[in-house]
Amino acid sequence: MSRHRRKVIYLLGFMGSGKSTVGKMLARMLGWPFIDLDTVIEAGQGLSIREIFENSGEPFFRQIERAALTEASKAEPSVIALGGGTFAQPANIDLIRESGGTTVWLDCPPEVLRARCQGLQNRPLFRDEESFTQLLTQRIPCYGLADFRISTEGRKPEEVVEQILSLRVF
Numbered sequence: 117m118s119r120h121r122r123k124v125i126y127l128l129g130f131m132g133s134g135k136s137t138v139g140k141m142l143a144r145m146l147g148w149p150f151i152d153l154d155t156v157i158e159a160g161q162g163l164s165i166r167e168i169f170e171n172s173g174e175p176f177f178r179q180i181e182r183a184a185l186t187e188a189s190k191a192e193p194s195v196i197a198l199g200g201g202t203f204a205q206p207a208n209i210d211l212i213r214e215s216g217g218t219t220v221w222l223d224c225p226p227e228v229l230r231a232r233c234q235g236l237q238n239r240p241l242f243r244d245e246e247s248f249t250q251l252l253t254q255r256i257p258c259y260g261l262a263d264f265r266i267s268t269e270g271r272k273p274e275e276v277v278e279q280i281l282s283l284r285v286f
């Protein structure tokens with residue numbers, strides 16, 4: 117007997133992989149609400165992600181990220197764009213997998229991620245080449261636990277959305 121799959125799609129992947137852009141489009145196509153976890157966190161704190169990291173540090177950020185994730189996971193239907201580190205915290209992976217939704221990893225080539233991260237201002241964990249490579253290497257095994265991996269290489273956001281829709285699991 118197949119387990120009931122909740123109408124919740126979690127998009128995961130490294131900073132700059134297109135989770136928010138693809139998530140918004142996907143939600144529009146499905147007619148489902150879109151939740152961007154970073155935006156929820158910023159609104160809740162009245163601060164940017166960078167300010168949260170600067171004022172209170174990463175452990176505090178991870179606590180409020182988990183609280184935001186717990187709340188967001190209750191919404192159905194929904195498309196949820198996770199932060200780049202959300203699906204790298206073991207407790208969050210458990211919560212998400214137990215939630216009964218579908219996880220989709222937007223797998224983007226490292227050189228594209230690097231170039232995009234260099235252009236982003238609000239990403240305190242992107243510091244330099246070395247920390248980028250280290251973080252990406254640590255996270256890939258976690259991202260690999262997603263139900264589906266979609267390669268975004270050479271694809272426009274619209275094409276990535278089509279790929280996700282063609283999975284026909286929801």
Ligand code: S3P
Binds near residue numbers: 239
């Ligand atoms: C983070 C990624 C960011 C944001 C925070 C931490 C990470 O989200 O949650 O800066 O640990 O990789 P995006 O992936 O949306 O940039």
